[in-house]
Amino acid sequence: LGVTVVDVAKAAGYSAMTVSRALNRPDSLPAATVAKVREAAAALGYVRNRTAASLRSSKSHLVAALTPTLTGRVFVDAIAALTQGLTDRGYHLILGQSGYEGTSGDELLEDIISRRPDGVVVVGTMQSPRGRQLLQASDIPTLEFWELTKNPIDMLIGFSHEAVGLKVADFLAARGRKHLAYLGADDRRSVVRFHAFRKRLKRLGLPEPRAEFVPAPATLGSGRRSLGRLLDAGVELDGVFCSSDTIAAGVFYEASSRRIKVPRDLAVMGFGDLSFAQDVDPPLTSVRVDGAGMGALAAETLVRKMLGEKVEKPVVDVGFEIVIRKSA
Amino acid sequence: LGVTVVDVAKAAGYSAMTVSRALNRPDSLPAATVAKVREAAAALGYVRNRTAASLRSSKSHLVAALTPTLTGRVFVDAIAALTQGLTDRGYHLILGQSGYEGTSGDELLEDIISRRPDGVVVVGTMQSPRGRQLLQASDIPTLEFWELTKNPIDMLIGFSHEAVGLKVADFLAARGRKHLAYLGADDRRSVVRFHAFRKRLKRLGLPEPRAEFVPAPATLGSGRRSLGRLLDAGVELDGVFCSSDTIAAGVFYEASSRRIKVPRDLAVMGFGDLSFAQDVDPPLTSVRVDGAGMGALAAETLVRKMLGEKVEKPVVDVGFEIVIRKSA
DNA sequence: TTGTACGCGTTATCAT
């Protein structure tokens, strides 16, 4: 592994430069030369050193992702697609978790920048002012991911959690539901959906919705218990909007154990359209978000920018879709 | 961002070397010197360049993870814990997905090695001979993760999928179940569990278990349909072992819709002990694996090795546990 | 088509 281009050059009877060229841009040399170099490289077990290459060319071919603790199926799909898209284009993804409070977000960011990534994906949005400044000063192409926000640093791919809340409120209201509740995790995006949900209901002249929040990540059990609490408190209810399909599944269980019929007595909406949504009883009406698609688009967009091409649409709202099944 | 140690040195009235020392090993200098250097660095917005540092010191502080397409909750927990453990110790994780067949596994590996990671985590085990050779030749500390195998390259942290199959067979047999089936995804580890399961049943003199495999990742729906197929075929059944809790949930649904009582008529065992296992009806008996614990241990072990310390137990079987609830 | 000289930013090493 201590083999360098110079060693390969000697073995092949060329100079280091020719080796470099043969390996990186084989088209610019006679096939014969390339062949000899490749042979020598293989014989010596040469593996190029991208650290050195990065230093010299100031291109790291590295993209850093800053994420809160990864959780949620759709989200994992998105990261997987992002990773794949980058890998396919010759980039590697390095992961930085901003979730835990061990390192402050800004420390993490500086840590990341010290690697001189060619691009950065910020999941959620960069809150800290110093962080934003650091990113802009470094003029590293930056893409915010997952949620639409008002002042993107540069590129942004996501969907509007507020729009979700509004649309679901309309949807349930249009179906004649009046006494609604929101059951969700307490992460920020879920809270945003709730506020929009409430706001729209108010505008529609419907009663203030009840809300039950539980610590993320929400589980089936917490959904079950959330509904239980509401019902035990005697709250009148004919529809619930859950912050995840998992919670909705819990609602199904609790409703069933109390002989409450879905959707007759209670309309249930989930979020995420997980794979099981179509297979539960009744099939779950949910909000679908294309995580994998977002990840792939993010990879493509970011790479384009990193290559210096112009990105025609730096901000993309990928939207969402209400998948209507039987539960609401 | 073009600020270098030399710039900081000038501003602080020292040499580049002193700046380097002040930033990296502050203890080795007078506090006053360190303070001045820090001040100058902050004023100039200096962020160290680890690419250059890596090249010179041949320590990248990078760990590469080679994973099949990430799927499964427990598994994601493990990766999250691994990332966190490494980050806390000053390393970054770079992700390489071996799942997709776009790049061959070996290409991916060479790509990874070109970054000169200080350590590599192979999820699952390195199959390809050339891959193994590449890793051993490079003498990069390597840790195989997730499943116990016979010839680890070096370090290994995981559990025995074979042991799971055996133990579950014993468990169901001990409870008097005789006509068993295995419902699972077709990934390799699931298949290993099945073979062990069958082998042990045979030794116990029980009938050959039926098996239904579906393409990974398995969903609730596929579990539901798998059971349906067996039942439609008139197979006699008093117990099933599922390759994931998700499949088991599907079995619950199908059983319920056919008026089959769990566990009276049918014992159901899951795998993974996902968060919902305790909240379904009846609570699901499952095999628990401590993903987060494994990830944390892997980080600790690998870092120890990378620092040149001796790793007393290079191979750790973290085991598993059957969590007995009501479904079996 | 191929080679030479130099520099990327840092740190190891030896000196003072």
Added chain:
DNA sequence: ATGATAACGCGTACAA
């Protein structure tokens, strides 16, 4: 306690 020098391995820029 601090500095001078060189070197890590590669690619840019130019030359031949």
